[in-house]
Each structure stands twice: as structure tokens, then as C-alpha cells.
Amino acid sequence: MRKRSFFIGAPGADANSFDNLQVIHKPGPILEETHYYPFGLTMAGISSKALGFGAPENKHKFNGIEQNNDFDLNTYEFFYRNYDPQIGRWHSLDTKPVDRISLYAAMANNPVRFTDPLGDTAVYFRPDGSFWKFQDDGKKEFSGVFFQKSTTTSTYEKNGVQYEVHTYSDGVNFQFNDAAVDVQAIKNGEITNIAMATDALVNNEMDKSGVNSADTKKGFSYAKENSTAGGKMDYGMQPNLLKNTFYLREGTAYNVADFGNYLWGRGMAQLEVDLPLATIGAHYNNFVNGRRGRDVTEKYNFGPGTYGSPGLFDSKSDQRAIISGYMNNPKYPMLQQREYDKYKSILYTGH
Template sequence: MDYIGNIEYQIYRYFDWDVTFEPAELKYIFRVHNPEGFATNATTTNGPIYSYYRKDHLGNNREVWRASYTWGSTTHPAVTVQRTQYYPSGLPWKYNIGDNPGSQPYKYGGKEFVEMHGLDEYDSDARWYYPAIMRTTTPDPLAEKYYDISPYAWCGNNPVNRIDPDGRDWYFFNKSTGQFDRKEQQEGTHRMVIHSVEKTKEGYEYDSYTFVDFADPVEDAKDIDNGQITQYISVTDKEIQSMLDAKGAFDSGKIGFGWQSQGGKDFDYSYTTLPYKYSQAEFNPTTMKSNALFLPEGDYTAHNYMNFGNYLWGATGYTVGLSYVELQIGAHLNSRFNSKRNNYPAQWDSKDDQRSIILGIYHAQSMNYRKKRK
């Protein structure tokens, strides 16, 4: 296998019978990954075939379900193709549904579980994690900041109250107030941890932590560090539907969607909806910044102000009948060639723009928005 960005390639190498010449190499796209699943058979006439993750409250991939698809003249229904249970350490059970050499490897915390040659470790970005003993096999690159903890410890030796999403950074937000609390300042990929105090059935209180991604981990982290972003706002599905309905998303067609997607029109949600719906976000149209991140219900990715507008736009586009590919390409072309109407410089969509669009599409699909059309 070979990886380039979010694309996974299958590679075959062929040698002459006497191995005297350079091997011939055949490479083809095996999977195209996104935060909520992956596509296979992307380059075939019958593809792509979409598969989606079902995650638990910690962001672990519990199930993989394959959407219905047509292959030749046969239509295959949607089906669960993989189901994974875990030990508390994140080690998958020995016997799980759909686990085989060709099954997808992203499991605990959404990280890749590498089983080749019996390795059985998670590639956790900054470190490799061996869940059988709850220790990393590579030292913490920032171990000098924590002399009282082993450089091979996981979650600071406290996996009940902490998570370690990439082996490095922890950002803490308070669930009850939505306010940013603190950051254990380190270098590397930035993630969020939402803290709340919950109760057991017996009435005992305990700390609960939920792991959340940033749609734009670089810029969003900078805005938290410089004090621009100070809170996150939870957005329910009911609120999302209300915003789309108010702008006519459930009545619009594809042509109307294209027209209303221009800058300042109905489906430019960052300017026509969010300033009035969430005034506490304090949007500045000059800097295009606000003090808030938005976390949609049921998602594990938080979006800044402009990206949440992209999220709603993606949800709207799927609702009117457009596909993932049509919306992603359309967003690129709109940003690049319709800049005068949009009132910003010509540019291709950034990775975080596209990520938010994809997640908005997925939300609309998972909530059956097309069936709510009037």
C-alpha cells in the first residue's frame, strides 16, 4: 500500500523470471478516505462504493456500513460489513465481525491499527501505541516537560479521565458553559477535549471527556491561542433543519441552489443566517472571524464560523439532490471562477473548506434530509 494525502493506493510489482530487470509497477486507487468513511472502486464504471463509520461517544469506529450500490445490473442493499468491540485499552477483540486482511484498519480513536507481521500497534501520529500493555513503543517527544511520567505512558497514565488523540496535544472546553478552559501547551496536531461532570445511576459524579477534531486544526488552534476563539456552540439537528428551511432548502431545485449559492444570497449562510441566529458568536465580516466554534449534534468535528457556513451549504446541496462529487467540484469552481460575485479573491477551496462541506453532506444524508423535501 502507498498513501498520498487521503488516497490509499494498491501497488503491484512484477519481476522478470530471472529478476534481472527493474520491476514493473502497477498502481491503482484502492480507497479514498474522509473523516466519516471511505470510497472504494472509485475508478471503475460501477463505482464509487461508499462505506461509512458508526462511531461511539469517544470517536471509536464501532461499525462500518456499506451504502447500497449497483454493480452491473444487480443492486446490492446497504449492509453492515464490519463490527468492532474493544478492550478498555483500545485493543480490538480477537473475534470481530468483518475483520479480515482486506478490511478497513481505522479503529480505536479513528487511528490506524497496523497488524502486519503481528505488529498490532496504533499509528497515533506522534507515537506508536501498543494497546495490549497500554504503553507506547516510542518515547513521548515532549517527555522533558513531564518528568514524573514515563515517556512511554499513554494518556498520562490516566486513561479513564484523559484521552491522547495524537500522542501530543490536549485542548479542554467546558461542556456546561461552552467556554475554552485550558490547553496543555505542546507542539503538534491540535484537537479538542470537551469536559463535563456526569452521574452514575447510583448518583456518583465522574469526569467525562469527549474527543473532537477541528475542521481546520492549524488556524482554529491559532485563533484559540491568540484569544480570538473563546467558546464552542452546540448545534442541534433541529436547529440545522430550521436554518435550511428558513432559506428554502427543502423547496429548492438544483438550478435554484446554484443561483442562491453566490455571495450574499440565501445559501451563503455565513453572511445571511449565522449572524442573526448566533449573535453571541460576534462575527466580524472584515476579518471573517468570530469568537466561536460550532459543533453539530452527533458529529465529532468542530467548525469555525466560515466553515460552518460551508457545512450548511453542503447539507443544502445534498438535500436538493446533488452528489458528494458534484458539490466538492462545484465548490472549487465557484471559489475559483465566481470570485467577483462572491466578493473574495479567486482561489481553490482549501482542505478545511472541503472537509466541512463533506461533513455537512454526510449529516444531511444520515438524517434523511431528501425525504423532508416539500
């Protein structure tokens, strides 16, 4: 809570006196105050009802879900099933079960960490990089896990065929650069794999594009000449980068289009082009080429519900990928200091 400070004084040399001075602060009315135990049961003794104040009762409470007070059951009517906060359990089986967790357990038995019991919000990939399944992990935002280790726990035979049961472990957690597009691409069957975007892979792409050997004094001109469709810096279109694969780097998974943006940002830093100029250049390219269909390619089409018509400027996810790639370049601290010195000079000299 922000603290308020008041100064009352007389800086002059003359004697001063104050009479009947008052400082009054009137807070707004508290409409409702409700305290919960971790699994959602109300702490009745210190909440609005017991304290005798508040507006007409708000029915949407724990997790923003409507509470049902019929017959004093005090249950919550979630989208798929009813929840009882007194026992921290569902009244019916979980239709989206999670391994090793009871079918009646709520919030993965960890309500402090997980708040949303809906949604298929985790995407799991096997150690070989292939897509495994969606999993409801209780989080509101989509995320992913790339398991690194596979262990055969048992075998069984069915119809004369021998099968192995595997357990995956050592998962690498990640987020999606463009979750809405990326998850839909998985559901469309367009993206089926994930791979680590190693330093070797990134450096190889920089070498092939020529940015490591280009004259940095002409960096912007080099980028302008080679960033056109099919150019050396049109990274996403390089044949070794695959449409069906996410590229995982620094905790973020990029589809091939966004990974191309990431590499372009990295390349712009290698050419020592200022970051603001690079991002504005991307907006300009989208305005001139994207909206006219010059950059349209089947490689970036991930099926229904993914990319639609280009907007006026570069998308937030594209800009995010460019900035991440730029900041990943070892030259970034030097470029950041150069930018700071430039603006400091403008600030103090006025030109």
C-alpha cells in the same frame, strides 16, 4: 507482507518437461533492525547490533529522536529535555505538566498510545462552552475535549474572596476541521467558545434557507441563485451563527466559516444536487468570487496566521466540510445509489 505466487504449467495437450528450472527472489539489504520495549529501551538481543548486520548506525531512533551514547548512558535528547528509556522518565521536570501525571513521567505513562511528548496538542473547553486551556496530551495532531460535567471539589479564600475548585468530566472528544486555522484562532483570542450543532439547529438553518421546500428538479438553479454573498444559502453569514464559536457535530469542530460550508453541503444534498457537481461548484465559486474579493468578510477573519489570500480552488478544509455536510443529509444513501446507477448505466451501455 504481500505474498508472491507463481504458476508454472503447460496448458496444451503435448507432453512437456522442464529442466533446471529455478525461481529466485533476492531481497534488498536490511540496513537496520531495532526492536524496542514500550518506553524505548532497545531489545539488544534481537536488534541489528547483536545480529551483526546493517549499515553504519542510525542515531535517530526511538520516536525519531537522536540517541546520546556518551558514557554509555543511552539517553535521548528530545527538544526540551533528556529522556532515559531505561526508567521511562525525564531527567528534568516537565515544563508542560499534565494533571494527575508525575512531572517526570513520559508519554502520559502510556507509550503504546502516545508517541510525541511535545506540542500542547489538546484543547480543553469547560461545560459552559468556554475555552479553558491547551494541554500536552502526547499526540502529534491537535484535537479537543468538550467537558460536559462540572463538580465542585473544594473551596478556598484569598484576599477575602471565596473561590471554588472545579473538576470537569464526561469529555466529548473531537477533531478540528481545519486545525492550523482553528488553533491559531484560539491563540488569537478570536474563537473562545464551543457549542453542539444539534439536529434542531441544522434543520432550522435548512428551513430558513428554503431548501426543504424548493423544487428539487430545479435544485442547482436554486443553489446558484441563493449561494451568493448574503443569499439564503450563505449559511456562515446568518446572524445566529457566531464568529467566536466552534460548532461541534459528528466528532468535528467547525469554525463559523467551515460550518457554513458544512450546512451548504447539507443543503445541496437536500436539493438533490449530485455531490461531484456540488464540489465543483464550490471550486468555481472560489475561483470567480473568492479570488476577486467578493466573498471577503470580517466574520471569517480570525486574526494573524489564519486565512490568507484565497487559492485558485476551494481549500481542502472547505471541501471536507462540504462533503461531510452532504453525507450527513438523510437523503445521502438515495443520492449515492442514484449516482451509482448512473455510472453503472454509462459503463454497460457506453453512453
